[in-house]
Amino acid sequence: MKNYKASYIEMKAAEGQTEKFAGFLSDAAPLVKQTEPGTKLWFALQAPENKLAIFDIFVDEKARNAHFSGAVAGALNKNANTLVAGGWDDGVVANIHNSSVLSAKPPADLYSATTATYIKLKAAPGQGENLAALLSAAGSIVADTEPGTLFWVALQIDGEHFAIFDIFAGEAGREAHFAGKVAGLLNQKASALVEGGWEKGVVANVNNYDILAIK
Template sequence: MKTQILQTVAAMVLITTSATAQDNPMENHTASYIAMPAAEGQTEAFAEFLAGAAPIVRDTEPGTVLWFALQADETLAIFDIFADEAARDAHFAGAVAAALNQNADALVDGGWDDGVVANINNSDVLSVKAPVDLSTATTATYIKLEAAPGKGPELAALLTAAGPIVADTEPETLFWAALQIDETNFAIFDIFADNSGREAHFAGQVAGLLNERAAELVAGGWDDGVVANIHNFDILAAK
């Protein structure tokens, strides 16, 4: 039965792309992801800095729709969704970015230029499951995907069609976004209340579909192109 479902979904991916794009509740939104290594001995201080930034974003950045401060061991990260490119520009010109710039030499391995700016990944939002119950979220996943040669449009189509499937079949996935960085690079970001939600997601229809088509669509296939690029985080704070 599961194989039949996946085959049906796969057949529908290309023909449903335009419809799902029109139904995307974050159409024309943009995103940014920045993974930053903490300077030696500064992991706790850096985490406290990012956690304290959430109220500032909430109070001063109306165009920042979602903002997450994340931590995985000594790596800190920020993921955010913006209403449009102007809102993203406003974020990078805002109070939190300015404070991070001022403190980067102390907190970030590589400082502002090599530790922050060099790690910015800007993207367009292809498809989402709209956020629900964000106050219960404790954990997040970011996966960067490189399309196999010539397969960028097909991978984009699959990811675009996946948002409504996640929304319909994954109640424990509190937010899910498919992102396009450029013609060949893509990403998935999602959040969960706990690890059981993440496990349900990776046992779900979209993960199964991506697994079945990874050898064709993703550079490195499932193991080296998807699984090897999974980054799990604890959520420190959110807008």
């Protein structure tokens, strides 16, 4: 999965539209499966306070471009003024974060997953390459030591911005992950590598979601 591409879109439902927006995203998964062969993985996600998100993995840049010009993106564009706070431009496009995959634990038991986590990281000044190196090495550690982590991927957005996305069958898997070797290594190195250190740079940027649908 190294050299694959990814995108993450965090959105707010328009007032009174949370249930309909969640239903729209849940219904989109089969359409992604039918029409987007280059979209390797696609997740519809929901968190409290009307927050929803899409996270996806693509085999290459061409596949990512095809996704954003595809049927699901077109349907979201058509319905964004009703469903999304800010509409299409301010509520969707402005919140797209594209990235490249640094390392991953390949998905296992994918459709048993119920929860997901997305963590935004900003490298401390001058530490982008070192943080990238740590994240690049972490995929194999997760694969070897975390059976409860059903999928894990480290991402590079640009020279100083990074992210981690992972999924779990339930809270026990998530708790085991945050008590595991990679979390411990990141905790140990965060004061040097991550702006804000462990508490303000990592923990404060954890976004937990329930999974609505998976492709």
